[in-house]
Amino acid sequence: MATKKVTIGATGDILLHKRVYEKARKKDGSFDFAPMFENVKHLFDKDHLIIVNQESIIGGEELGLSDFPNFNSPVEIGYQLKDMNVDIANIANNHVLDHGEKGILSSIENWEKIGIPYVGAYKSFEDQETLRIINKNGLRVCFLSYTKGLGGKKVPKGKEYLVNQHGVTKFAGHKDVAGVRRLIDQIRKRDLADVVVLSIHFGKEYQMKPTAYQLETASNLADAGADVIIGHHPHVVQPFDFLVNSKGETVFTAYSLGNFFSGQKGLYRQIGGYMTIDVEKEGNNRLLKIDNPTFNLTYVDSSDKKDYKMHLLKDIVDTQTSIKTDVGEFDAKEVYERMVNHTKMYLPNMEVK
Template identity: 35%
Template structure:
């Protein structure tokens, strides 16, 4: 029986405490499901990858130490903190928001991003299999930008969907064989910051439209997909609650299509998860990696959605979990060029629970900040009743 749409609720402190101490099975999979012989696989899906100038400068700094990277740019150390999780998923999906330029630059930031393609190598190295590319920045640099971005992903061995270089590419459904299960991925965005594809080439970037998404899901099934996952760029920036239009479209997609999982992007902050008509909707998984000019505290927090699919009859049972993440940002130096004592010195993407669990050398300030990130993310994720449907952290906080 399909579950009903759940209203927004307030999560009690006692419930949060209970969930925080729950022991995950695995933790990277449902051991009981795996032993039953039913087809089963895991999906990790994370937030926006948006490279700001400070992150590029960090990659230059790190390249001098590692001796790796191309043209003196190495994003590997910045991204490494999530590799233990991402690399464990049977299917890991990133959301690549900007346009890539040439390895040596020049690069641009907001409002029209042009970022180092070296980030794509780091994406591959931490374990991502595919990236969705439909975002409000897809057309920042027109057809050339689309081509350069997809070429960079191809070169790194990362498959993609959401934008296309040719009509034939746009019409081909991205389907991955995941442990014998054919998983299709769709990617759509609400708009492109006022820019449009060239006349007659609307296929270059997928514009959100319910009928188009429904037709794409049906085509994916016709092409042999057993499971269909939708990534959608929607909602209000910097707003932890899903907008009315997100709730309406999300419910319509869950109830009126056969899509098995919906992953939301664009808000740059974490928004709740919710199960609607049997389908999990992650309204917004925040930033995976970004460094906004004015960090808000929330823009450094993100989440990796972790989903365990198990075949049940003609359908799929999907268990949802989450991994709170955090981007460490060094403070601005003083007039003498020095950082405050005890301040972090590098931009680093962290798995919050893992850092706290293994962080014997953390300062009191770091420990407090990371715990705040975990607990605030947890409260947001559960704010539409998802605890009742079993949503919990992949790995809880240690005592």
């Protein structure tokens, strides 16, 4: 029987503070993020199926650029991601309503102009109910996305389609884990997809290990039928794991991919990475082979020059003995080894670079 295989690539949060996007501003007033990504762009292999977590909306200057606590980023970051082979943007998070309904709709309009599909926030009930399925190497991969919270903001009554809020707001008939299970069951029964990748915004900020809620929720989502679970929100990298659900299916879980590109300060808030996981299907066999997880550690420089340029963390170790932060200096080799061991805590044989 023929075997089909796809390598899924993913990053953590892209959250643009003013101090970051102003470094990308050119003399003509536009923005160029390419120099900031040049050291990590090669990770985004065109043969991968890539999803990124764009945590700040991209309403652009027409909406008024802003940062914490209500983010709105330049549209150019979207074009940069398009240039880096990104296939889909996850936009369900606690900042998606920072500029209300107008912000979401403006951002979606820009994603459509850029040509990158989005998931997790929508412009109508019809849009929300349209599954995001991408065919790659003969495998149909369905992307689902939910956020646990909205940063204290509320979805306008009657417009619950604006964002998939897990466990709180009823949307398209799937309000909670039971609803997610029904949705995935329908995807299987109607033979709409071979692989389900589920992004979820959950956990506690800056916690280096998953909370009891994350562990329980991931287990429930695995049992509901997700094949790959990708977590966001803590802004730091948490360990990866393989779960086995009650059907005996293996589910890969990244509890938190941390920050990928942001202006947050603090050693472990500046470390993120690019994750890949291989998914194979043999013939018509429903049981997938999910293996070969890898993680390339990255670092956003906000030290003396404060240029917010991205680097591979291993390159930092190769070129300098210490890492400077706002609270002091850290031994570069020790930081790298600590992060490698931390990421592999539940999977000792995982490849971390």
